[in-house]
Amino acid sequence: MTQAVQTPFTVAQTTVPIAGSDLRFPVRRIYCIGRNYAAHAIEMGSDPSREPPFFFQKPTDAIQVVPPGTVTDHPYPPLTQNYHYEVELVAALSKGGRDLPLDKALDCVYGYALGLDMTRRDLQRGMGDQKKPWEIGKSFDHAAPIGPIHPVAQTGHYKEGDIWLAVNGERKQQATLSHMIWSVAEQISRLSQAFELFPGDLIYSGTPENVGPVVRGDVIVAHVDGLPELSIRIV
Numbered sequence: 001m002t003q004a005v006q007t008p009f010t011v012a013q014t015t016v017p018i019a020g021s022d023l024r025f026p027v028r029r030i031y032c033i034g035r036n037y038a039a040h041a042i043e044m045g046s047d048p049s050r051e052p053p054f055f056f057q058k059p060t061d062a063i064q065v066v067p068p069g070t071v072t073d074h075p076y077p078p079l080t081q082n083y084h085y086e087v088e089l090v091a092a093l094s095k096g097g098r099d100l101p102l103d104k105a106l107d108c109v110y111g112y113a114l115g116l117d118m119t120r121r122d123l124q125r126g127m128g129d130q131k132k133p134w135e136i137g138k139s140f141d142h143a144a145p146i147g148p149i150h151p152v153a154q155t156g157h158y159k160e161g162d163i164w165l166a167v168n169g170e171r172k173q174q175a176t177l178s179h180m181i182w183s184v185a186e187q188i189s190r191l192s193q194a195f196e197l198f199p200g201d202l203i204y205s206g207t208p209e210n211v212g213p214v215v216r217g218d219v220i221v222a223h224v225d226g227l228p229e230l231s232i233r234i235v
Contacts, residue, residue: 014026016065016092016148016149016202018111019150020150020151028199028201029057029060030057030060030062030144030201030204031055031203032056032058033054033187034055034206035054035181036182037181037206053186055191056135062141062142063146064145065145065146065147065148066145072145073233073235074234074235075141075234076215076216077143080121082120082121084120084214085118086211087114087173087223088114088115088116088117088163090112091184091203092109092111093201093202094109094199095107095199096108096192096199099192102186102189105185108197110151111149111150112155112158112227114147114224114230115147115204117143117144118142120138121211121213122137123137145230146230148228150226150227155226158224159178161226162174162223163223163224165220166220166221167220173208173209175208175209180206181206182206184205187203217235219232
């Protein structure tokens with residue numbers, strides 16, 4: 001029998017609710033893909049016709065669970081004067097592996113959720129201009145709001161449908177999931193070449209164009225067809 005590991009203090013496990021269940025999804029890692037919609041890639045200064053996919057990570061405890069039907073307070077983070085929203089479809093994995101072939105990649109997906117990749121854009125750009133890592137622009141407290149995970153067994157895979165975001169009732173981002181440069185399956189396959197993927201991994205699959213700033217008091221509503229809307233108030 002394995003003896004329980006003794007530690008001097010307890011670190012909370014990050015979990016996300018699973019829709020229609022009392023179970024919760026344990027989060028191991030958060031991967032994000034950059035510039036995965038062509039128009040967004042162009043607005044960020046890159047060429048989507050030539051650029052291979054690239055990924056970055058957020059810390060697990062950046063998760064902020066947003067229950068459907070609520071407007072959850074979201075704190076404006078320190079050190080930034082240019083705080084941006086990015087609406088994204090999130091894939092949650094229950095299987096993993098290395099060098100996964102494209103036709104097996106979606107077998108790893110347990111379910112999908114709606115998420116926000118919140119960004120301290122001035123810090124991201126400032127560090128990039130200095131040719132330094134821009135982790136500080138992406139990885140901070142509450143940087144990854146997310147709604148409940150909806151199992152694929154109940155919903156199927158999300159490959160089409162509208163994705164949009166509104167601020168104070170005004171539509172800011174608008175696209176369809178089919179506008180992704182790299183599909184969820186391609187992202188999983190590519191990621192597995194660089195990292196061994198495991199159950200509990202989340203993949204934030206990219207955002208459409210027209211990312212922009214929010215200030216305290218603004219209310220964000222995020223939408224993907226077939227998922228409950230996600231809403232936060234910047235405080």
